[in-house]
Amino acid sequence: MKRIGILTSGGDAPGMNAAIRAVTRKAIYEGMEVYGINYGFAGLVAGDIRRLDVADVGDKIQRGGTFLYSARYPEFATVEGQLKGIEQLKKFGIEGLVVIGGDGSYHGAMALTRHGFPAVGIPGTIDNDIPGTDYTIGFDTAINTVLDALDRIRDTATSHVRTFVIEVMGRGAGDIALWAGVAGGADDIIIPEHDFDMEDVAKRIQAGRDRGKKHCLIVLAEGVMGGNEFAEKLAKYGDFHTRVSILGHIVRGGSPSARDRVLASKFGGYAVDLLKENKGGLCIGIENEQIVARDIIDTLENNKHKPDLSLYQLNRELSV
């Protein structure tokens, strides 16, 4: 194909700009034209579409967020919305689409595929919760942002002999809490994919105190419950001088790490390779350090993302 479109959808993630740049530059290198669609599927349906040139993606690789903007657009779940989107794509002569985003965005790409329009998904979300890939764009930057926060919070926790509950993003997945927790030497990590017992959490805090430990950091994935609710429940088992820190959207912003930029560049280049050969209905991922493309319908319908739970056990062993 000769003319492709690109959009970012759902929650933004650091490295999305690097992926847009890679798609644009690689496509132009291959003699193709690229059209950027603003505001994800909402902009697609509205026809908010413009040609992207080499210079449009200059000075973008280091920027967080997405310069094509993003939106959550549940209307694209309707056949009416999907057909309107395809109508716009045809109006602009766009023959294939790259969709960068998370689970909801992949469902949009899957719907286009079902209507016979070639779409390729690139996993972009800080949550790392997409099937068909070991890592998503934005995850590495996000865990480093959380790690920086944990190191800072540890300073004040130690000074005041306090327990901190640090709530991090991850609506349905504990990957951010797990990875940042292990890297930050967390005393406990609470994630949706593993049961926990509040009495046990309290006992572990007390055991640490009895040994003279000054700080206690509990990293909590928001998908389990909110930080304040957690602290209230913990207080029933003792007074641990608890404070709550909710990192929220701070974790979604910022300049992408080198790893995220390289991953985004590889994914973007590969998406163009596929569309150039008229291959759609695929989602790109990295598995065991290899870039792969899988059938998007099969991946979404028959696979589920699983976090590396060996990290959970390891952390329990290391944080005695």
Ligand code: F6P
């Ligand atoms: O999907 C990524 C994510 O950052 C989740 O971790 C979080 O729960 C959600 O987006 C927040 O969404 P919004 O920015 O729309 O409130």
